[in-house]
Amino acid sequence: MRKSATRLRLAGALAAALMLAGIASGTAAQAGERHGKEPTLADLAQRHGRYFGSATDNPELTDEPYKALLGSEFDQITPGNGMKWYATEPQQGVFDFSKGDEIVNLARANRQKVRGHTLVWHSQLPDWLTGREWTAPELRAVLKKHVQAEVRHYRGKVFAWDVVNEAFNEDGTYRESVFYKTLGPGYIADALRWAHQADPRVKLYLNDYNIEGIGPKSDAYHRLAKELKAKGVPLHGIGFQAHLALQYGYPTTVEDNLRRFSRLGLDTALTEVDVRMQLPATQEKLAQQAKWYRDLTEACLAVRRCVGVTVWDYTDKYSWIPAVFPGEGAALPWDEQLRPKPAYFALREALGGR
Numbered sequence: 001m002r003k004s005a006t007r008l009r010l011a012g013a014l015a016a017a018l019m020l021a022g023i024a025s026g027t028a029a030q031a032g033e034r035h036g037k038e039p040t041l042a043d044l045a046q047r048h049g050r051y052f053g054s055a056t057d058n059p060e061l062t063d064e065p066y067k068a069l070l071g072s073e074f075d076q077i078t079p080g081n082g083m084k085w086y087a088t089e090p091q092q093g094v095f096d097f098s099k100g101d102e103i104v105n106l107a108r109a110n111r112q113k114v115r116g117h118t119l120v121w122h123s124q125l126p127d128w129l130t131g132r133e134w135t136a137p138e139l140r141a142v143l144k145k146h147v148q149a150e151v152r153h154y155r156g157k158v159f160a161w162d163v164v165n166e167a168f169n170e171d172g173t174y175r176e177s178v179f180y181k182t183l184g185p186g187y188i189a190d191a192l193r194w195a196h197q198a199d200p201r202v203k204l205y206l207n208d209y210n211i212e213g214i215g216p217k218s219d220a221y222h223r224l225a226k227e228l229k230a231k232g233v234p235l236h237g238i239g240f241q242a243h244l245a246l247q248y249g250y251p252t253t254v255e256d257n258l259r260r261f262s263r264l265g266l267d268t269a270l271t272e273v274d275v276r277m278q279l280p281a282t283q284e285k286l287a288q289q290a291k292w293y294r295d296l297t298e299a300c301l302a303v304r305r306c307v308g309v310t311v312w313d314y315t316d317k318y319s320w321i322p323a324v325f326p327g328e329g330a331a332l333p334w335d336e337q338l339r340p341k342p343a344y345f346a347l348r349e350a351l352g353g354r
């Protein structure tokens, strides 16, 4: 780690010297670098035509040091919760976009793009929706209204939407969500069409976990995506969450997998990256984690239509992991004190910053 820091300082000095010599060209991505600062992850990603993003959540935005790094290191933001159904339509037909708006406004102030997350998901639904039975025509109308109200509200403000999140089981069968059970698999195409009507320019994604490598679940997405494209349904990308865990091994087929989706004419993105471990963290585990962050980033860079990488928040201080996977954590590139971990330096190296 100390070696990387030294290398970083040397790189900074070299960059400054090149700039003094007038060698650096004046792209927007390099604007920050011209002030003699280290290029950020975003600067480095932009050199490859990619973004480098982070999720964030409303309660964290009172933490000024956190907010400063969020605003400077990344060029893309995803609201971790603020745009979910429970937050945006807490009562049927009563919309509240204040949480999502706060994040969109912050992103605009920092000139960051926003991924909308998420319109249709079995989890974090409002009680009014889960607490009763629906006929198919009723639920269809509820779904259409929700999708269109939210997409319309954020038209021109988000560049992409995770329209349907986590639609499949591990074995590639459809998840038996209320939407699937009531409406059948056609709810996915419907949601995509409704979203497209509400904002014809926004990129529409399906998003899931455990689909980073080739397997039954990613095969199901490949089949579905092919079918949707063949029918002319507006689908533009697949989001690979990439919530990895050291104890389960690295998905070695990520690059091939991303590429087979590119070949269908789709964008791909790593949308919720974190690499958790069983606590306590050790130097060995942190080094392993750093390698995985590097490998994921390199896989994205190797595939032309992989448009960017988003970490599911950037600091262990605000990671969702400890609350959901007891005994696990330390999943992000910055530690709880906002100090960069080996994973951060590995990301920089993967992006070509030395």
Ligand code: XIL
Pocket (backbone or CB within 6 Å): 057, 080, 081, 165, 241, 272, 320
């Ligand atoms: C998580 C949030 O980060 C937590 O704050 C919340 O309590 C639960 O949801 N897959 C997704 C994300 O698509 O929306 C989830 O976010 C993490 C797993």
